[in-house]
Amino acid sequence: MAPIQLGSDQEQTGCLSSFFSSCSRTPKQELNEKFVYSAIDPMEQLPAYQDIAQAMDKLDVKCDSELEHIIESAINDIDAELRSISLDLHAHPETGMKEVHAHQVLTDYLESKGFKVTRHAYGMETSFMAEYSRGSGRRVGVCAEYDGLPGLGQGCGHNLIAISGLATAIGIKAAIESGKASGKVVLFGTPAEELSIGKIRLVAKRAFQDNVDVCVMLHPTSYDHQYAAFIAVHDVHVEFFGSPSHASAAPWKGVNALDALVQTWNGISMMRQQLLPTDRVHGIVTDGGQAPNVIPEHTSAFFFIRTTKHTQAPRLQKKMEACFEAAALATGCKVKYTWREIGITKDVVQNQVMADTYAAHMEKYGIKFPSEEEQIRAGGGSTDMGNVSYEMPCIHPAYGIHTTASNHTIEFTAAAKTLAAHKDTIRATKCLAATGVEVLLNEEYYNRVQQQFKENLAQ
Incomplete structure (x- = not known):
């Protein structure tokens, strides 16, 4: 794995360095030619992927081409603004719990887009919540991260995660505003992911549990995994x-x-x-x-x-x-x-139903995914999104940004500001937003999501 960078006053417990280090090589060749660390206990069985796929085929998907167009248009309309914000955060990296500039930029932008914004949420100076609702219905949460790494800046691409969070929330908001969906979208600004602090504190204060029914986010890396394994x-x-x-x-x-x-x-x-x-x-x-x-x-x-x-x-x-x-x-x-006083950073329980929906949308753009087993074998990193995933259905897919570099490296820092990485982020974000809208639209689908969540926790 990539070496963990420690600041003089910070402990680097978070993020995905070992997972992304393994992902920086050509995946199929690596997996076929030699042993690759498996994040699955050899005594455990892999999830029943075929059962999940068959169940997905039977679902009546409600997020049709018209709604997809609404989401895409809303995100395309702010493409240049998102690019500007991403480059700003990349040029002004801040370490965990010190993301003052990022907090200001992101909350001001969300307020300008019609969200109800709560700054310094739940007692953390650089956390926030941004909400939009219309009518009754289910509630979709989205996470944004924006802290950098000591000595590397945005070496894990959190500038891209930040704009992905913005765009996902705005895409879902557009679907609600169209009248074709009802419910609520909440964007959580979660500081200090690299220290595994922000989401764990928010979980402890029931920020997610009291406000949303599911939660989604994305993470940039060197290639695409909808079942990205985090331990x-x-x-x-x-x-x-x-x-x-x-x-x-x-x-x-x-x-x-x-x-x-x-x-x-x-x-x-x-x-x-x-x-x-x-x-x-x-x-x-x-x-x-x-x-x-x-x-x-x-x-x-x-x-x-x-x-x-x-x-x-x-x-x-x-x-x-x-x-x-x-x-x-x-x-x-x-x-x-x-x-560690704050407690353990838990493994991520990926909700296969939502993960498959995300992958189906990505495949429309020509993106191909390795098998579930291959993806899980490449695991080994950790993130505080795991603690959220034990409270409600979550997905945390990884998406490629046209680089072979491992996260937490100088090379990945450079890749995270390229136009290609921005375009990759926008594409994946549209697919994530469409997945979130499906939760709002489709009761049968939501029930399947919840059933899968319960089955995962029972394993």
Whole structure:
């Protein structure tokens, strides 16, 4: 996976770097020629794709060509404005919870387009909600992200995610305004995705649960996946406390905190032999001592753990804690470990019914998707959209932007401002908006979406 970039005051827990690193190569060749990490527990069965496809064929799709034209026209009309906003956000990147400029630009624009805007929503300075409703009916949520990466700027294309959110909401709003659909669309401005904060806090405050029935968003990468697989991630800080002494004159008087850290590192390395192939543990040393001639009295490290499902994480947490405690016992040090206070970033539960609808619209533009199994095998990154997906039906498709570069790289930062990437975003956004409108129009379809959501959670 691409290396995780850490700012001096921020922890880089979010986004999709390992998933997109795998996606930066030619997918079919990579998958056929050698083993590719699978985000599916080998003990679990893949979803019944054929059953889903057959159920989709039986549905009476209501978002017809006339409504598709309304959505496309509404988005085409603001194409130049969206391009300008995207380039502005790309030129002025801001890290998580500091997206002041982006917050101002996006909320001002939405207000000018007739949305009811709530700035600084739910106690976060750079979050917002933008709502439009007409008549009674179902409620579709859309997520926008706009934070950048330390040292890379928009290295994950959040400038494109931001305008995709704007355009999706405006496309759905146009369908409602036409009188052919009724209900509500809500755009959530979700800060600090790269830190896995924004959506988790919004879920904790019931922002999604109390306002929408489904939620959708897109993410740019190197190619197209409607079932993009994102796994759970948790993180832990560990510290060891010993006693300093002169490392040459009186080493026997010291208690070496670095020994405890090395023991931990070795313990984790041996532990990996007994982990599931889908488990991941990776970390860095954040304090290894101050001087080579002083027995270190303090050391620290920072680790991520990842599991296919968030429910599997406690199993791995216990193993990690045993490594910490054993190292402390063996060296005579004291140990302190702290799991992430905000809680785990959950895996994304993609709603196959909505994902297939999105893919069907994309196929009208000539976009071809790998098989579901191939897509899932390429998984491995994480996003706080996962926490939303456990509260309601969600989709988080990945779409290609004419680059072979991995996300979280300088090359992807450059690709995210190209005209080709903009056009790719507009195309995918039209398909996402049409998927959202289907939820508003079609009760049978919505019931199938909800049924699939319940079935997914029961697995």
